[in-house]
Amino acid sequence: MRAFPARVDAVIIQAVIAGALSFSHLHDLAEAAGQGGWKAWAYPVSVDLLLVAAWRRMREQQRAGLPAGGPRLWFLVALAASLGANIAxxxxxxxxxxxxxxxVVVAGWPAVAFFGGTLLAHTPRTSDGADRSASTGSEVGESMPLVPTPAIVEPTVSGRAEPDPIPVLEPAADLGPAPVPASTVHLPPALVDRAQALARELHSRTGEPADPDTVRARLGLPASMTPAVAAHL
Known part of the structure; x- marks a missing residue:
């Protein structure tokens, strides 16, 4: 069998060294804080696992365009615990x-890590959200009524669409005789006398012939009656 040459990745080596040092610092701090035996070894595992899980979930949420505030918070909490142990x-x-x-902080860390890990585990994943949105879209599509497509105008042989026919205007129906002009309307004699008296009053006051429109307004008649009033002045 042909042996494949082993590839040495500097990034992996650096990650292993940094992880081992951080693991050792967390273990030493937990042991100094009174957590001896296997508990001192469990603390580094808990911190590093929460750090990695929060980072992965944060990246998933960001790639899906969803808010990643929760995973980012727990990533910062785990990073603070790891960095604090290294500095201490x-x-x-x-x-x-x-x-x-x-x-007190070291003794309370398991409860904090358990709470953060539970929240990260119950955060809806991107695939679940996509499946839910797809199923919702199909249900909406099935419940919506079909919309008829608009009719397409078929082009003629020349390649242009047939124009709409121009409507033919038919003569209007005979609605009876045309209305009588206002000038031919005869006013009652009493109204004529009243109009003439107002005209004389205006003439004596202004020295000019009375305006038919003014006389019509004084009598309270509509504007269409001005020619009829003028015919009797």
Whole structure:
């Protein structure tokens, strides 16, 4: 059998070294905080798994165009725990006399990690959302009535569509005799006398012939009656 040459990837080597160092720092801090035995080894696994799970879920949500606030929050929490352990074991903290607050944080980490992992596990995945949207779209399509397609105008031999026929205007029906012009309307004698009296009054006041429209307005007649009033002045 032909042996394939082994490829050495510098990125993988760097990731393994960084992971081993971070794992060791988390273990040392947990052991110094009173979590001995197998519990001290479980803390690095819990922090790193939450970090990786939150990162993967955040990338999935971002690629699907969905909000990734929840996964991003838990990624930052796990990153803070890992980075804090690395800094605490750099000689800035006396591991023989760990502060009480740090002991409380380390002891409460399992509950925080369990809560974050549960929320990440129950976050709807992209494939589930796509299947749900596809099924919803098919149901909507089945429930919607079919819309008839508009009729297509067939082109003629010359390649142009036939124009719509021009409607022929027919003569209007005979509606009877035309209305009588207002000038031929005869006013009652009493109204004629009243109009003439108003005309004389206006003439004596202004010194000019009375305006038929003014007389018509004084009598309270419509505007169409102005020619009839003028014919009797």
């Amino acid at each position: 074991t750099a000689g800035l903290l006396d591991l023989d006399h760990v502060p009480a607050l740090l002991r």
